[in-house]
Amino acid sequence: MKKGILALLILFLVSGLYAQDDNLAGANNDFAPAGAKWYYSQTLLNPDYITYTYIESVKDTVINDTACKQLVEFRYDMSANERVFFKEFFMFNEASRVYYYSFDKNRFCLLYDFSKQAGEFWTLDEFTYSDEDGFDNRVYVDSVSNWIINGENRVVQFVHMEDQALCFGNDVIIEGIGNLNYMFPFCELSDIGPLRCYEDDFFGNYHVIEAEDCTHQYLSNEKYISNSDSYRIYPNPTKDFIKVNWSNIEFRNIKIVNLMNSIVFSEKNTVSGNTYNLSDLQVGVYFLIITSIEGDLLFAEKIIKY
Numbered sequence: 001m002k003k004g005i006l007a008l009l010i011l012f013l014v015s016g017l018y019a020q021d022d023n024l025a026g027a028n029n030d031f032a033p034a035g036a037k038w039y040y041s042q043t044l045l046n047p048d049y050i051t052y053t054y055i056e057s058v059k060d061t062v063i064n065d066t067a068c069k070q071l072v073e074f075r076y077d078m079s080a081n082e083r084v085f086f087k088e089f090f091m092f093n094e095a096s097r098v099y100y101y102s103f104d105k106n107r108f109c110l111l112y113d114f115s116k117q118a119g120e121f122w123t124l125d126e127f128t129y130s131d132e133d134g135f136d137n138r139v140y141v142d143s144v145s146n147w148i149i150n151g152e153n154r155v156v157q158f159v160h161m162e163d164q165a166l167c168f169g170n171d172v173i174i175e176g177i178g179n180l181n182y183m184f185p186f187c188e189l190s191d192i193g194p195l196r197c198y199e200d201d202f203f204g205n206y207h208v209i210e211a212e213d214c215t216h217q218y219l220s221n222e223k224y225i226s227n228s229d230s231y232r233i234y235p236n237p238t239k240d241f242i243k244v245n246w247s248n249i250e251f252r253n254i255k256i257v258n259l260m261n262s263i264v265f266s267e268k269n270t271v272s273g274n275t276y277n278l279s280d281l282q283v284g285v286y287f288l289i290i291t292s293i294e295g296d297l298l299f300a301e302k303i304i305k306y
Helices: none
Strands: 037-044 049-061 065-079 082-094 097-102 107-113 121-123 139-147 152-160 171-174 191-200 202-205 231-234 241-246 252-256 263-268 274-277 286-291 295-306
Touching: 037 065, 049 082, 049 191, 082 107, 107 121, 231 295, 241 286, 263 274
Parallel strands: none
Antiparallel strands: 037 049, 037 191, 049 065, 065 082, 082 097, 097 107, 121 139, 139 152, 152 171, 191 202, 231 241, 241 274, 252 263, 252 286, 286 295
16 A cells, blocks of 8 residues: 555546446446455554554455455454454455355345435345344435546445444445445444545545545544544434534634545634534535644544435
8 A cells, every 4th residue: 555645536426316227337347356455444442543454355266156256354453563364255246236245144145236226225135124123134225326436437325224233324335345434234343434445456546534544543642533422413414404513612623525625615713513504515425524723633524415
């Protein structure tokens, strides 16, 4: 991973709802090509330390007579002071759908379905739906857009799940890349996500998080702070208004940027509790960034406008 990636270099276009066929929109329809990497933030406690974990597609293989990709995840181990092997995954895509191998079920299960349109859903079939227990394994599509990312046309789905036992909440899923929080819907004790950047030899680098490098690490009392207990932005996702609160009376600067890192809203010397009207913004993903009056970054959070 080369150093010096300093900005969110993503060209995107939100162009409403589009009907999609069963072919990937981009020129390369291979999900998780060999060498692809996903970098996610990893938050550790005692001390509060924010580092990164990564998933890498390492090779082509065959599982249960199905050609697929082998992926491995490495997470930071405080005791070893290094990244250690955490888990392996096996995935393949077929037209618009992406599958992963469930060791519990001994079969491939559906993860993403990019053919689904607004108002439709797909089922995470590793998990069993139950009306009796109130468990809902369906991923509901709220809206669909097309983005141009690194010159490639990608389907983008804004989704939610009714059941919070699985970790596909109010999320954004990008064709060929996956969920912007974490690849899989598994809730774990360690705090993983969101996605910092994705890269492969064909697509290049997609840089989406506020840290100045995919592999940046820091203590929470350094310049880069991500403390969701001190700040609250709601509702998120939003159709029109958001309210921003923080836990003191100090003045702050606020700005909202799109995925091209262009400022679409800013306000200086503002106080906690203000409400901001985002109804004029296009449907899409933005980052709300809060800085001190001196300009030090204090907080950043992804906002979904639908």
